[in-house]
Amino acid sequence: MARRFTYLLIWLALTEEIEGEIFSGKWSTPLTTVGTAIFKPLPGIKMPIWDMMLLATLFFALGSKAATADRVKPLVKSMKLALGSIAALWMFGVVRGGDIRQTMWQIHPFVIAVALAFLVMSTCRTPAHIATLGKVILSAALYRAGVLFVFYFTIARGMTPPLETMTTHADTVLFVTGMLIVMVNMLERRTLGSFFWMIVACVPLALAIKLNNRRLAWLSLMVGFSLAYFVLPKSRFKRRMNWALVASIPLLVAYVAIGWGHRDGVFRPVGAISTMIGKHEDTSSEMRDIENYNLVQTLRTDPILGTGWGHEYKEVSVAISIQKIFPQYRYIPHNSVLGLLAFTGLIGFALVWQLFIVAAYFHAIAVRTAPTTRLRTAAVVGFTTIVTFVFQMWGDMGWNTLLADALLATSIGVAGRLPVLAGAWPPVVAPHEDRQDAKSPALV
Numbered sequence: 001m002a003r004r005f006t007y008l009l010i011w012l013a014l015t016e017e018i019e020g021e022i023f024s025g026k027w028s029t030p031l032t033t034v035g036t037a038i039f040k041p042l043p044g045i046k047m048p049i050w051d052m053m054l055l056a057t058l059f060f061a062l063g064s065k066a067a068t069a070d071r072v073k074p075l076v077k078s079m080k081l082a083l084g085s086i087a088a089l090w091m092f093g094v095v096r097g098g099d100i101r102q103t104m105w106q107i108h109p110f111v112i113a114v115a116l117a118f119l120v121m122s123t124c125r126t127p128a129h130i131a132t133l134g135k136v137i138l139s140a141a142l143y144r145a146g147v148l149f150v151f152y153f154t155i156a157r158g159m160t161p162p163l164e165t166m167t168t169h170a171d172t173v174l175f176v177t178g179m180l181i182v183m184v185n186m187l188e189r190r191t192l193g194s195f196f197w198m199i200v201a202c203v204p205l206a207l208a209i210k211l212n213n214r215r216l217a218w219l220s221l222m223v224g225f226s227l228a229y230f231v232l233p234k235s236r237f238k239r240r241m242n243w244a245l246v247a248s249i250p251l252l253v254a255y256v257a258i259g260w261g262h263r264d265g266v267f268r269p270v271g272a273i274s275t276m277i278g279k280h281e282d283t284s285s286e287m288r289d290i291e292n293y294n295l296v297q298t299l300r301t302d303p304i305l306g307t308g309w310g311h312e313y314k315e316v317s318v319a320i321s322i323q324k325i326f327p328q329y330r331y332i333p334h335n336s337v338l339g340l341l342a343f344t345g346l347i348g349f350a351l352v353w354q355l356f357i358v359a360a361y362f363h364a365i366a367v368r369t370a371p372t373t374r375l376r377t378a379a380v381v382g383f384t385t386i387v388t389f390v391f392q393m394w395g396d397m398g399w400n401t402l403l404a405d406a407l408l409a410t411s412i413g414v415a416g417r418l419p420v421l422a423g424a425w426p427p428v429v430a431p432h433e434d435r436q437d438a439k440s441p442a443l444v
Contacts, residue, residue: 001060002057002060002061002064002119002122002123003061003123003124003129005053005057006057006061006119006120006123006124007132007133007136009050009053009054009057009116009119010116010120010133010136010137010140010406010410011136011139011140012034012035012038012050013050013116013402013403013405013406014136014137014140014141014144014174014403014406014407015031015035015140015143015144016035016039016402016403017029017031017032017034017035017036018032018035018036018039018040019032019033019035019036021168022035022167022168023151023155023156023166023167024156024163024164024165026155026156026163027151027154027155029147031147037049038050038053039402046104051112054112054115054116054119055115057119058115058118058119058122061119061122061123062118062122064122066125067121067122067123068122070125070417070420071121071416071417071420072362072415072416072417072419072420072425074358074362075358075359075362075412075415075416076121076416078354078355078358078359079114079117079118079355079412081351081354081355082114082351082352082354082355083111083114085344085348085351085352086107086110086111086352089305089306089308089309089343089344089348090103090107090308090309090310092305092308092309093307093308093309093310093311093343094308094309094310095308096307096308096310096311097310097311098307098308098309098310098311099310099311099331100310102309102310102328102331103309103310105328105331105332105400106309106310106331106332106343106400107309109399109400109401109402109405110352110399110405112402112405113405113406113408113409113412114355114409114412115409116405116406116409116410116413117408117409117410117412117413117416118413119413120133120409120410120412120413120414120416121412121413121414121416121417124413124414124417125417126421127372127374127375127378127421130374130375130378130414130417130418130421131374131378133378133410133414134181134377134378134381137174137177137178137181137407137410138178138181138182138201140174140178141174141175141177141178141179141201141205142178142201142204142205144167144171144174144175144208145175145204145205145207145208146204147167148166148167148171148208148211148212149204149207149208149211151166151167152166152211164213165212165213165214166208166211166212166213167212168401168403169214169396169397169401170392170396170397170398170401170402170403170404171208171212171214171403172209172212172214172216172217172220172388172392172395172396173220173385173388173389173392173398173403173404173407174403174407175205175208175209175212175217176209176217176220176221176224176388177381177384177385177388177407178201178205179201179202179205179206179221180221180224180225180228180381180384180385180388181201181377181381182194182197182198182201182202183198183202183225183228184228184232184377184380184381184384185197185198185373185377186198187228187229187232187237188232188373188376188377188380189373190237209221214396216391216392216395216396219391220387220388220391220392223387223391224384224387224388225384227383227384227387228380228381228383228384229241231364231367231380231383232367232376232380233367233368233376286319287319287320288334288335288395290317290318290319291319291333291334291335292335292338293316293317294313294314294315294316294317295313295333295335295338295339295341295342296338296342297314297316298313298314298342299338299341299342299345301314302345303345303346304345304346304347305344305345305347305348306341306342306343306344306345306348306349307342307343308343308344309343309344310331311331311343312330312331313330313333313339313342313343315330332397332400333397334395334396334397335393335394335395336392336393336394336397336398336399336400337390337393337394338394339399340352340353340393340399355412356386356389356390359382359386359411359412359415360383360386360387360415362415362416362418362419362424362425363379363380363382363383363386363411363414363415363418364379364383365419365424365425366378366379366415366418366419366421366422366424366425367379367380367383368424369419369422369423369424370418370421370422370423370424371422371423375418375421375422376422378414378418379418379422382411382414382415382418383411385407385408385410385411386408386411386412388407389404389407389408389411392404
């Protein structure tokens with residue numbers, strides 16, 4: 001029962017729809033009513049129903065002995081260290097005059113993500129459970145793509161000026177992860193069926209990325225697929241692919257050279273990326289550059305411990321004001337990486353960031369030893385999900401978005417089980433050899 005609730009909680013988090021925050025407030029689905037009810041903080045207790053469901057399910061799941069058996073203990077310690085660091089920096093920020101109410105907005109999503117990771121680790125204990133998690137994520141991505149199409153073709157298509165996004169910025173992580181699931185599955189299985197399902201899923205998800213107009217998605221997809229391909233074990237198929245890639249380098253170079261700066265047609269992916277760099281930067285990129293500068297200047301005031309939670313970053317350089325539409329913008333910057341640095345300093349940042357590194361490490365070692373394509377696919381996708389999440393943190397508030405945090409939580413939770421299932425943890429210790437004959441003769 002707890003495991004089924006885990007799947008449900010993850011699916012709801014990945015398809016979160018809140019009235020006024022989804023579809024630019026111009027459309028709703030039956031799920032919007034549900035999402036508004038369970039994700040909006042309840043009056044008085046200031047906690048969403050979804051959070052209470054998560055904590056109740058976790059409490060119930062931890063009652064089973066199997067919940068804590070065969071876990072990767074270093075990762076569990078890493079999760080506790082990250083949570084403890086957040087708590088210590090919360091107290092540090094409040095003591096220094098931080099706004100307690102704002103601290104809840106700043107740290108709540110990450111704390112909930114770690115709790116969800118513990119729940120995933122407690123309930124999803126077998127290869128079949130982990131495979132089901134992949135199906136939950138893929139179904140959520142396809143659902144979101146489906147409602148995006150309906151919204152676009154029935155309402156948004158004829159709007160002037162066009163909407164910035166069809167759904168949310170965080171759907172970048174969901175669409176990219178969904179595509180990587182079927183792409184890595186195809187690379188691993190190399191069957192007609194896996195190729196068919198890759199096409200069936202990737203076509204609508206790629207179209208959803210295009211319509212949602214998030215250039216970061218194309219960059220995340222390219223980097224994510226490159227890393228997935230890199231970490232896959234050597235094989236005859238991979239050697240053939242390597243030669244094919246080498247032969248295609250001239251075409252790739254020509255594609256980038258011709259498409260750089262052009263955001264239409266087949267050049268849209270590389271053209272979208274070009275607007276983030278150099279002379280092709282648009283207003284949005286320039287605004288982010290100004291925010292990044294301000295965050296770096298804030299870090300310089302206390303590079304070791306940062307400002308602590310509950311404080312605003314210093315607005316040394318003022319960009320176009322977004323105070324009216326987002327009054328908390330100096331508490332919750334778009335660049336979550338530099339925001340984390342500014343608010344927690346180098347020490348706090350390292351204590352939190354180590355969780356990403358440790359989880360990625362355990363996914364990576366599981367890739368090499370996984371005995372089945374199912375486990376190896378899970379390990380590769382788990383690894384790339386962390387990378388995609390970090391891209392979202394840098395590009396658009398990945399830290400403070402439940403959808404992105406839920407995917408991170410799923411990856412971390414799976415990393416706590418997968419190495420054991422793959423035979424990568426605990427490490428194999430060579431049997432003790434009798435070295436008696438190798439010892440120096442005793443003096444007499």
